[in-house]
Amino acid sequence: MNSSYSDTGIVVRSVDSGEADKYVSILTEQHGLSHFVARGARRITSKKSPHLDLLNIVKFQASRGDSPRFLDQVESIFYYPKIKTNFSKINISFTIVEILTSTLPAEVEDKEIYLSLRSFLDAVEKSEGQREINRLGRKFGLFILRHLGYPTPKMSESANLTSYFETIISKKLISPKFR
DSSP states (O other): OOOOEEEEEEEEEEEEETTTEEEEEEEETTTEEEEEEETTTTSTTOSSGGGOSTTOEEEEEEOSSSSSEEEEEEEEEEOOHHHHTOHHHHHHHHHHHHHHHHHSOBTOOOHHHHHHHHHHHHHHHHOOSHHHHHHHHHHHHHHHHHHHTOOOOOOOTTSOSHHHHHHHHTSOOSGGGOO
């Protein structure tokens, strides 16, 4: 059985399970993309629930066991309020997160991806205007390709990377279709 640990990470996926539980995926600083079960997180009295929103940076403690582990404690560090109130910012952020959850291997430490995603979200939080948001999304998409070892596409500067990523992960992305 694996030992328990504490880490910091970004909540990248959250799915309701059963009556009161949630399956949560967190891109962690020291353990890569990790999957957890947050027991009782959907109960009204849960102390975990407000911290498990998508794109929250959290400090957490996971108990021992095999994947998915159980989340024992969760505390929010930052929650990106400007991203969560702007449709364009949330759309590009969700698209990037969906690409990462589809391409990253589970439980493989990749501190560079964690720090880069955090920097990307910080930049999107501060950005002004649709052109800047699109530029940041394209720049981070190209970084993901290079970092994971995929060839960069031979397309124009203004072309959308969405179809290229859909080819790589062999499924349609859901987040770009939100309108």
